[in-house]
Amino acid sequence: MNENLRNSINQLSESEAKSILLQTMLRLKKIPESNESQRQMIKDLHVWWNLKFAQSSKKCTEMEYKTVHIVCGESTTGSLKFGLEHGNKVIGFPDFFAAGPIWKLHEEEGRTHRYEWLRDHLNIEDDFIEKEYQKRFSKTLAELEAIPDHVPIVLWTGENAGEQTGIRYLLYMLKEKPNDAFLINTTLAYQELYNTNEIQYFCFHTGEVHPEKLNDIYQKNLPEALTLEERSRFEKEWITLSNTKGVVRILEDHIIKEVGEDYFDELLITAAQNLHKQKGKDFIRTGRLIGEVLGQIDGMVGDSFLEYRVRCLINQGVFEIKGILKAMRYYRVKLRE
CATH class of the missing domain: 3.40.1360.10 (Dna Topoisomerase Vi A Subunit; Chain: A, domain 2)
Structure with missing residues (x-):
């Protein structure tokens, strides 16, 4: 069993391994917070483990x-x-x-x-x-x-x-x-x-x-x-x-429509304006700005695409930057005056 488990883990990609670790920690965190019994929560964890590893430890046949x-x-x-x-x-x-x-x-x-x-x-x-x-x-x-x-x-x-x-x-x-x-x-x-x-x-x-x-x-x-x-x-x-x-692409009236890649830019700018009204003209955490827009568009695109658009707006001179453009957590932005 241990050898099979070790082999299953070795076959995981880096992102799969991190996803499994995250899901495990979230379920463990819920045990003291949930109204469900600890016994039931542990049972659910075991079921999830079985789905992830017990079945993957053997070759899946058609049956x-x-x-x-x-x-x-x-x-x-x-x-x-x-x-x-x-x-x-x-x-x-x-x-x-x-x-x-x-x-x-x-x-x-x-x-x-x-x-x-x-x-x-x-x-x-x-x-x-x-x-x-x-x-x-x-x-x-x-x-x-x-x-x-x-x-x-x-x-x-x-x-x-x-x-x-x-x-x-x-x-x-x-x-x-x-x-x-x-x-x-x-x-x-x-x-x-x-x-x-x-x-x-x-x-x-x-x-x-x-x-x-x-x-x-x-x-x-x-x-x-x-x-x-x-x-x-x-x-x-x-x-x-x-x-x-x-x-x-967006979905409008149940139809997939292609739009320009700057489609969400105005939302980013408006969100920055609103945050400046609340917080003053200080630099805004890029993740906070993107989070504001994600909440408005119900996940129509992911945070990585919106971060790309923030970088485009920086290049266009719309935003000033403080930090390095390595990832959104490494820099902050504010609207140019």
């Missing part, structure tokens, strides 16, 4: 899972793995498609183009782009190809441009697969199952939903399999998207 779930984003992948019951395999796509080029992403040329843009423009912790992005992307594509033809596939999405773009890309990459494919829109399913006249909650992203509720949604709100016509429509929509050259 070990009955359904494959595919989702975009690492944190969402972790939530889904924790929430779903045994017999469900989760494939997490290590990308979020609201920002960055998607031109010809279904071809090697397009994947290289996206990698180079992300590498040259975004500051992501732990050098993820340089060290792991291409490897993880290729590994996930190989996992999709290896799905047995008889296993049903469930794709998860939400009312945001990243996940909506992602499912169109994924369905295109699965176009030769004869498997039944199901599509769960977490935003709509959550509203149907949990919203009441007194309580209304709009979750834009699958990752916002508690793991237990993700399992509940899967058990109670799984739609009919996509028809061939529906799959063909998604595939054609992907081809249209993949011919675009822009780097930012």
Whole structure:
């Protein structure tokens, strides 16, 4: 057992290891804070450990899972793995498609183009782009190809441009697969199952939903399999998207729209103006500024893209800087007078 566990840990990438450590510490931190019994919390930790390591310590055969779930984003992948019951395999796509080029992403040329843009423009912790992005992307594509033809596939999405773009890309990459494919829109399913006249909650992203509720949604709100016509429509929509050259997408009236990469600049400037009114004309922590904007846009893009736009505004002379542009925690900004 110890040897198998050691081998499983050695096979983890750096980002996977840090993600597991973070999730473990968060669950341990909740034990004294939660109303649940410590016994139940420890039991939940053991279940999570079993999902992470006990199953990964042996080679997964076709008989070990009955359904494959595919989702975009690492944190969402972790939530889904924790929430779903045994017999469900989760494939997490290590990308979020609201920002960055998607031109010809279904071809090697397009994947290289996206990698180079992300590498040259975004500051992501732990050098993820340089060290792991291409490897993880290729590994996930190989996992999709290896799905047995008889296993049903469930794709998860939400009312945001990243996940909506992602499912169109994924369905295109699965176009030769004869498997039944199901599509769960977490935003709509959550509203149907949990919203009441007194309580209304709009979750834009699958990752916002508690793991237990993700399992509940899967058990109670799984739609009919996509028809061939529906799959063909998604595939054609992907081809249209993949011919675009822009780097930012938003979801407007359920339609994916390409916008200029300066789309969020005015929000950054307005947020800085408001913080100056509250705090005076002192330099503002870049993370604080970006956090203010993230709260307004409900995660339409990530913090790394907004940090890139802050750097662009610095280069344009909109912001003054104090510190070094190594990462957002290393510098502060203020509006030029």
